[in-house]
């Protein structure tokens with residue numbers, strides 16, 4: 036079967052997490068991703084958080100599947116010449132260097148355009164143009180600057196960062212979409228273009244509903260689906276909402292059987308209006324149906340915590356999976372709090388390729404997250420990440436370098 040991006044060549048200067056997430060997705064969709072690294076060291080993550088001495092870390096292997104690796108010293112004139120040949124050869128350049136690093140390597144937008152006017156040049160940066168545009172940025176900085184941290188956590192605690200890497204992997208996803216759209220536009224214009232995904236912007240995009248709430252709060256001073264309502268206080272900015280899900284679908288995380296010893300024995304429970312009757316029946320509270328305080332969804336909002344308290348008395352008697360089975364029979368929306376161990380062992384995720392086992396020559400078998408985007412005409416086969424410089428000779432040969440030239444470049448430590 037062909038792949039959606041067959042024939043597209045990516046010159047991949049990405050490192051750490053945000054950029055590699057992007058190019059990995061493009062590789063899964065069929066692009067030929069040529070990852071350029073520095074000889075000897077390569078992407079810094081190869082050696083970070085290592086669990087096996089001398090072996091590429093899981094951090095690296097899980098973000099660089101289906102790519103080829105070539106080592107080139109981009110600061111050596113002969114290395115620069117290789118990079119310029121790669122610019123002519125490829126459709127897209129992707130990078131997430133610190134601001135200015137690509138220019139310092141001699142690959143300014145103007146120069147790239149003279150070499151290959153069809154090239155799409157895509158960048159992740161921490162911030163867009165403005166006061167922080169020159170800053171180096173990592174995941175949690177973006178979560179804090181993009182509005183996620185100030186709106187995550189509980190009202191009486193500090194701002195919190197989330198485990199989901201919305202700053203890095205989230206921005207990588209945004210960039211991948213921009214690249215594919217730029218390639219599509221190139222079909223009509225014949226020109227490449229620059230694509231920028233700033234991590235602050237990516238996080239804010241994912242926090243869109245919180246900017247919605249900021250404006251609601253400014254207008255009305257209160258938001259009745261937040262846990263601060265009716266007894267707490269609202270300030271000027273959107274507060275942290277704990278585990279509330281908001282709107283007409285109020286939800287909370289409730290304890291299940293075993294919570295005293297299992298930190299993940301919890302369920303997310305949504306008190307959705309159309310199944311209110313079923314909820315009262317299932318948890319054995321038929322009297323709630325005639326309680327005037329609970330007559331409508333709006334009237335229930337000030338009493339949500341006591342309602343969740345009553346429901347929790349029931350969920351504490353069931354494991355999260357028993358509760359799921361019972362609630363699903365009544366279409367009551369709920370979700371188990373799954374640990375990473377449970378996710379790793381979940382057979383249905385293995386079956387769909389969302390969790391895959393990959394074999395690696397020095398690491399052996401390991402688990403990874405496969406392509407979360409499933410396409411009916413472009414199936415994903417996850418292959419292992421490349422060893423450092425594994426494809427240097429192969430790629431240089433494709434660019435027209437002969438064996439002797441390659442040997443000389445290696446002797447001079449250019450590759």
Ligand code: CAO
Nearest residue numbers: 051052053072073108109110131132133136139161171172
């Ligand atoms: N040959 C020669 N030099 C190379 C090279 C190669 N093949 N590959 C990289 N380099 C050089 C770069 O040219 C740069 O050199 P100069 O600073 O002298 O110009 C240098 O290596 C380091 O690049 P960097 O500044 O990007 O790396 P860093 O480790 O200092 O910073 C990071 C890392 C992530 C903070 C920074 O790259 C950044 O802010 N990126 C944008 C935001 C981003 O993507 N952050 C998410 C990272 S994932 O958590």
